[in-house]
Amino acid sequence: MVKLGVNIGGLNLKNPVLTASGTFGYGEEFADFIDLNRLGGFVIKGTTINHREGNPYPRMAETPSGMLNAVGLQNKGVDYFIDNIYPRIKDVDSNVIVNVSGATIDDYVAVCEKLTPLDKINAIEVNISCPNVKQGGMAFGTTADGAAQVARAVRKAFPKTVIIKLSPNVTDITEIARAVEAEGADAVSLINTLLGMAIDVERQRPYLSTITGGLSGPAVRPVAVRMVWQVAKAVNIPVVGLGGIMNGRDAIEFMLAGARAIQVGTANFVDPSVTMKIIDYMEDYCQRHGISDINDIVGMINQ
Amino acid sequence: MKKYIIDLKVVENRRIHELYTLLIMTPIDGSPLPEMLPGQFVQVAVDGSKTTFLRRPISINNVDRDNNHLWLLVRNAGEGTRALMALKADDNVNVVLPLGNSFGMPFSVNDKILLVGGGVGVAPMLYWGAQLKAKGFTPQFLIGARSAKDVLQLEEFEKIGKVYVSTEDGTMGEKGLVTTNAVLASKIDKIYCCGPAPMMKAIAKVAKENAIDCEVSLENMMACGLGACLCCVENTVKGNVCVCTEGPVFNINELTW
Ligand SMILES: Cc1cc2nc3c(=O)[nH]c(=O)nc-3n(C[C@H](O)[C@H](O)[C@H](O)COP(=O)(O)OP(=O)(O)OC[C@H]3O[C@@H](n4cnc5c(N)ncnc54)[C@H](O)[C@@H]3O)c2cc1C
Ligand SMILES: Cc1cc2nc3c(=O)[nH]c(=O)nc-3n(C[C@H](O)[C@H](O)[C@H](O)COP(=O)(O)O)c2cc1C
Ligand code: FES
Numbered sequence: 001m002v003k004l005g006v007n008i009g010g011l012n013l014k015n016p017v018l019t020a021s022g023t024f025g026y027g028e029e030f031a032d033f034i035d036l037n038r039l040g041g042f043v044i045k046g047t048t049i050n051h052r053e054g055n056p057y058p059r060m061a062e063t064p065s066g067m068l069n070a071v072g073l074q075n076k077g078v079d080y081f082i083d084n085i086y087p088r089i090k091d092v093d094s095n096v097i098v099n100v101s102g103a104t105i106d107d108y109v110a111v112c113e114k115l116t117p118l119d120k121i122n123a124i125e126v127n128i129s130c131p132n133v134k135q136g137g138m139a140f141g142t143t144a145d146g147a148a149q150v151a152r153a154v155r156k157a158f159p160k161t162v163i164i165k166l167s168p169n170v171t172d173i174t175e176i177a178r179a180v181e182a183e184g185a186d187a188v189s190l191i192n193t194l195l196g197m198a199i200d201v202e203r204q205r206p207y208l209s210t211i212t213g214g215l216s217g218p219a220v221r222p223v224a225v226r227m228v229w230q231v232a233k234a235v236n237i238p239v240v241g242l243g244g245i246m247n248g249r250d251a252i253e254f255m256l257a258g259a260r261a262i263q264v265g266t267a268n269f270v271d272p273s274v275t276m277k278i279i280d281y282m283e284d285y286c287q288r289h290g291i292s293d294i295n296d297i298v299g300m301i302n303q
Numbered sequence: 304m305k306k307y308i309i310d311l312k313v314v315e316n317r318r319i320h321e322l323y324t325l326l327i328m329t330p331i332d333g334s335p336l337p338e339m340l341p342g343q344f345v346q347v348a349v350d351g352s353k354t355t356f357l358r359r360p361i362s363i364n365n366v367d368r369d370n371n372h373l374w375l376l377v378r379n380a381g382e383g384t385r386a387l388m389a390l391k392a393d394d395n396v397n398v399v400l401p402l403g404n405s406f407g408m409p410f411s412v413n414d415k416i417l418l419v420g421g422g423v424g425v426a427p428m429l430y431w432g433a434q435l436k437a438k439g440f441t442p443q444f445l446i447g448a449r450s451a452k453d454v455l456q457l458e459e460f461e462k463i464g465k466v467y468v469s470t471e472d473g474t475m476g477e478k479g480l481v482t483t484n485a486v487l488a489s490k491i492d493k494i495y496c497c498g499p500a501p502m503m504k505a506i507a508k509v510a511k512e513n514a515i516d517c518e519v520s521l522e523n524m525m526a527c528g529l530g531a532c533l534c535c536v537e538n539t540v541k542g543n544v545c546v547c548t549e550g551p552v553f554n555i556n557e558l559t560w
Contacts, residue, residue, distance in 0.1 A: 053543050063354075272308060
């Protein structure tokens with residue numbers, strides 16, 4: 001038996017496989033294809049204090065080995081989540097992590113305070129890096145000061161595991177990671193989408209209503225692996241790695257670079273059952289390499 | 304409705320037009336095709352190229368229960384659909400199905416029902432027409448195309464009900480767009496429509512002016528097809544809703560057109 005369990009800043013996962021916010025809905029959308037109880041956990045859609053309509057259509061464009069999106073945090077607000085979604089997913093035998101977004105520090109704090117009493121929510125992932133919202137989001141994530149401000153406020157407002165999700169759209173991601181670690185973040189996750197743009201040359205118009213959007217999928221993977229490796233060396237808290245993971249091999253690549261857990265995003269659109277295959281692959285990989293505890297491969301390339 | 308990921312085998316790739324093909328497929332393992340409703344669609348994996356790594360949404364054109372065949376009508380729109388058009392008999396295709404809602408039933412068997420399809424928009428109308436007929440309704444069809452040679456699946460539609468045709472060049476049926484076809488001036492109780500957005504909007508306008516109940520099937524760009532990514536939204540009277548789960552079929556009263 002291979003030990004697949006990992007611990008992310010106090011949160012026990014039965015295996016390192018999580019799903020990425022905004023790509024897995026509330027989990028229920030995938031219940032016909034996978035056994036949600038087998039996941040290490042799932043991170044639900046970006047949740048804000050108030051209802052948000054998001055950006056106008058069109059919100060996506062396919063690009064080489066990836067896609068651009070500009071959803072803009074469409075969600076019905078944290079109260080709707082608590083009243084309508086939470087009761088339906090609270091009995092799943094897995095971790096439910098809420099991805100929290102806001103335009104102001106007060107917004108983040110208000111959402112955290114509402115989530116704190118929920119027994120099933122033992123961790124939040126704080127999105128300081130969404131490129132699709134005009135004010136707030138991005139600004140916090142792109143400076144060490146801004147990131148530290150959010151981390152400090154959220155740390156006070158939420159007593160359980162706090163994961164800060166970092167933006168790759170910065171000069172030095174390790175500086176941001178160190179800033180949030182210093183404010184008491186329990187873990188960091190990276191990367192969010194890379195800011196990108198694509199133009200329909202026949203129509204001579206951008207594909208997205210917002211002109212620019214977030215790039216995800218295998219196109220971003222080498223950038224993500226590099227950043228995970230850098231951040232894992234720079235901080236002492238656990239790192240959750242994501243960006244373009246399409247299969248078990250890719251997941252292991254992130255762990256070798258220093259990630260203790262991984263998230264699967266865009267790949268869920270291509271194969272809704274991919275997370276189960278990744279868990280199976282991890283077990284098989286460890287067996288093939290004579291590894292009894294998956295924690296032993298975390299950051300292995302540095303040894 | 305339970306959704307499945309299944310491997311299908313191409314039984315036949317019937318090239319019905321230089322721009323369109325009819326893919327006839329059956330589950331590799333011989334298991335019966337799951338329940339599917341008219342108006343629903345499937346997400347087809349296009350293997351091979353780095354520019355087609357997302358699945359492609361394609362309407363259910365027909366479910367032939369006698370032979371356990373699924374029919375997809377595919378138009379050459381770009382690299383992904385071209386790859387589907389190039390499939391050969393015995394090739395395997397991975398699909399997620401069935402997705403989306405379905406057409407709403409007409410009120411009574413005496414209703415005059417018109418199914419309007421333009422271009423590849425005829426695809427969902429074949430399965431829907433066949434189901435309506437099987438349930439005792441009398442569906443009629445109005446098909447729009449550029450030219451006589453572009454009128455797709457005419458013989459199939461004629462097996463189900465009366466077919467009216469509008470062609471832009473007048474080589475078949477009436478000359479002009481579907482919206483000027485004389486059948487629209489007759490008494491109609493319910494219209495179902497699928498086709499290019501300008502055509503659906505024009506039909507919706509005719510329906511509103513004449514107080515005809517009307518449903519349209521939208522083709523917004525999709526990533527997941529499962530209601531998870533929120534990429535495919537349409538702005539409706541209820542705000543932005545996912546076309547892949549709350550659609551693709553909408554009553555025109557729900558839309559902001
Ligand atoms: C619910 C639904 C049902 C559909 N049913 C059918 C069907 O039965 N038969 C069929 O041939 N096609 C159908 N389509 C359209 C089909 O999905 C697109 O033509 C296809 O995804 C284009 O992929 P591609 O790789 O060939 O083209 P790409 O290279 O991806 O794109 C070529 C061009 O088509 C445009 N395009 C891409 N996706 C769509 C889309 N979803 N709708 C409209 N334009 C698009 C792009 O902007 C681009 O200009 C349906 C779409 C939806 C959402
Ligand atoms: C359609 C879509 C919506 C997303 N929404 C969110 C979100 O609400 N909050 C967030 O932190 N990240 C969001 N992301 C980013 C992903 O969680 C992830 O960081 C990114 O897509 C990279 O991983 P991937 O390449 O595996 O998809 C979204 C990504 C996509 C494609
Ligand atoms: S395509 Fe993802 S929500 Fe509709």
